[in-house]
Amino acid sequence: MSILLTHCLSQLVEMSRVLVTGASGYLAMHVVKQLVDTGEYIVRGTVRSLANEKKVKPLKDLSPENAKYPIELVEADLTKKETWPDAVKDCTYVIHVASPFPLDSPVDEMEVIRPAVEGTTNVLEACANTKGGVKRVVLTSSCAAVYAGRLHEEKVFTEDDWSDEERCIPYEKSKLRAEKAAWELVKNLPDDEKFELAVINPGFIVGPVLHGSNCTSMEFHRRFLQHEMPAVPKMCLGCCDVRDVAEAHITAMKSPKAPGNRYITISGSLWLQDIAKILDEEFRPLGYNVPTWAFPSFGLKIVSWFDASVRAMIPFLDHELKLDNSKIKADLGYQPTDLKKSIIDMAYNLIDSGFIKKTPQYEEAMKKKAES
Numbered sequence: 001m002s003i004l005l006t007h008c009l010s011q012l013v014e015m016s017r018v019l020v021t022g023a024s025g026y027l028a029m030h031v032v033k034q035l036v037d038t039g040e041y042i043v044r045g046t047v048r049s050l051a052n053e054k055k056v057k058p059l060k061d062l063s064p065e066n067a068k069y070p071i072e073l074v075e076a077d078l079t080k081k082e083t084w085p086d087a088v089k090d091c092t093y094v095i096h097v098a099s100p101f102p103l104d105s106p107v108d109e110m111e112v113i114r115p116a117v118e119g120t121t122n123v124l125e126a127c128a129n130t131k132g133g134v135k136r137v138v139l140t141s142s143c144a145a146v147y148a149g150r151l152h153e154e155k156v157f158t159e160d161d162w163s164d165e166e167r168c169i170p171y172e173k174s175k176l177r178a179e180k181a182a183w184e185l186v187k188n189l190p191d192d193e194k195f196e197l198a199v200i201n202p203g204f205i206v207g208p209v210l211h212g213s214n215c216t217s218m219e220f221h222r223r224f225l226q227h228e229m230p231a232v233p234k235m236c237l238g239c240c241d242v243r244d245v246a247e248a249h250i251t252a253m254k255s256p257k258a259p260g261n262r263y264i265t266i267s268g269s270l271w272l273q274d275i276a277k278i279l280d281e282e283f284r285p286l287g288y289n290v291p292t293w294a295f296p297s298f299g300l301k302i303v304s305w306f307d308a309s310v311r312a313m314i315p316f317l318d319h320e321l322k323l324d325n326s327k328i329k330a331d332l333g334y335q336p337t338d339l340k341k342s343i344i345d346m347a348y349n350l351i352d353s354g355f356i357k358k359t360p361q362y363e364e365a366m367k368k369k370a371e372s
Contacts, residue, residue, distance in 0.1 A: 017042040018253070019091040021076070021123060022098025024055035026217055027140065027202075029210040030246035031095055032071065033062050038250075042069040046076040046087050046098065058211050078119025084126035088134055093253050096123050097140045099178065100171075109170035116174035117181050124185050128193040136196040136259065138252045141179040143203045143238050143264060143323060148172035151319035158324045159201070159262045167315065179262070196259035198252040202245045203238030203266040203323065206342045208349035217242075218355060221347055224276050224290045225283060225356050231295035232273045233313055236321040238266040239275075241337040251332045263328040267336035269321045278343050287359030 018035055022028045023045025035043045047055050050073060063070045076083040078098055088094055099116045120139065127134040147157040149167025163176045179199060186197045205217050223229045248265050252258040273294055280290035297317045328334040350356045 015042065016040075016092040017044060017072075017090055018093045018095060019044045019046070019088055021046045021087075021094070021096045021119075022078075023047060023059055023073070024211055024213075025097060026209060026211065026215040027205060027242055027245060028095075028097040029058065029062070030207075030242050031097060031249050032059060033210060034243075034246050034250055036062050036067075036071065039068075042072065044072040044074060044087075044091065046074055048075065048077055050075055054212055062210075078115045078122065081118075081122045081125070084122050085129060088123070088126045088130060091130075091133070092135050094123065094127055094134055094137045095140075095249050095253060096120065096137060097249075098123075099140065100174065109173065112170045113174040113177060116178040120178040120182050121185060124182055124197075127195055128185075128189050131192055132195070134195050136198065136253060137182075138249050138258075139179065139182050139197065139199045140249070141182075141199045141201045141262065142172075142175040143201050143266065144168075144172040145176040145179045146201055146264060147321065147323070148176065149315070151315060151321065154319070156322040156324050157264070159264055159327055169315070198255075198258035198260070199262035200245065200248050200252060201262055201264050202248075203240050203264075203269075205240055205242045205245055206339070206346050207242035207337075208345055209353060209355070212353075214355070218346070218350055220272065220275065221279070221343075221350055222356055224279050225288045225347060225351070227289045227291060229291055229295075231291050231293050232276045233300055233316075234294050234297055234318050235272045235313060235316045236269055236319060237272065237275075238264075238269050238321050238323045239339050239342070240266045241339070241342040244334070244336050248328065248332060248334055251334075255332055257331040261327075261331065263332065263334075264323050264325050265328055265334065266323050266325050267339045267342065269323065270339060271320075275343055278340050279347055282344050283347060283362075285361070286365055287361030 018041045020028050020032050023032050024047050032043055032045055035041050045059055050056060056073060059071055059073060074087050076087040098119060100112045124137060127137055145163055146161050147163060149164030163172060165173055165176055168176060182197060245265050276290050276292045280292050301314060351358055351362060
């Protein structure tokens with residue numbers, strides 16, 4: 001009987017359908033890949049347009065040619081409520097990753113806040129309307145919803161902390177409002193519409209890129225390796241590997257400990273100057289000139305009067321960011337990748353993918369490596 005029960009349960013798990021929103025994004029593609037690689041789920045992803053081959057093809061390529069369950073792709077838009085009921089239909093789990101992460105500061109903060117909050121509400125309301133069909137939602141929030149506007153407090157931040165909205169820049173405010181909206185919505189659901197909610201709060205995500213589009217996470221690597229910055233701002237980031245963060249979402253989807261919890265997901269904190277030095281040590285012999293000296297903070301403050309992107313850095317200057325990741329380690333068995341490896345892996349990936357120019361020295365080194 002126990003063998004039969006085990007077989008039946010394994011079949012049930014195998015048939016579970018998981019929806020990943022914003023599937024063509026940097027983090028979401030890693031979530032999709034890891035779900036597909038398990039072979040245990042039917043994986044569905046949302047994209048804004050199925051006609052966008054640049055977004056769709058890399059996702060389809062994640063499925064083996066003779067996959068039992070090829071990736072399902074559907075169109076859905078964060079701000080179009082009517083697109084989500086069909087997207088979540090027949091899904092047992094939803095991993096809601098999609099959210100705006102602008103490369104530049106928006107002219108109007110609502111350009112970032114509205115789709116983040118409305119999108120989260122639209123997705124979760126669609127899940128509620130399945131009347132128990134969707135069992136659990138894992139929401140991608142951010143450490144920006146934990147510490148933003150509070151770095152001056154010089155404390156160790158935990159999941160009990162929330163950002164100070166009055167001091168938040170637009171992106172931080174979007175993550176804060178979206179996460180709070182999610183918890184509030186779930187709290188007020190009638191019993192017949194309830195589902196479990198777990199939240200992942202990653203820091204600054206680094207690691208290999210699987211898609212073919214620019215993303216905010218690659219900007220420091222690109223600017224450092226192409227020497228587009230004369231010096232390095234004195235900023236400290238809570239960093240994490242994209243592969244670890246994707247795995248954390250899937251673990252939170254399955255773990256009995258996850259519902260009702262938010263999880264700070266970082267490997268550790270690094271100053272930008274530390275990241276630059278890691279890149280310089282690895283890539284200077286390959287022809288890259290990485291800036292490693294610190295940009296005086298007072299100079300950046302002057303530049304910020306004229307440059308909105310620099311202005312967004314000012315609250316971070318000269319503050320060491322301290323985040324406690326003990327909860328995710330204890331509950332979900334989180335084992336972070338060494339950040340030096342994450343940073344170097346990302347750099348090689350971005351160069352080989354064409355996001356960063358190859359130097360003659362790099363090409364020669366790779367040629368010799370291939371021949372050896």
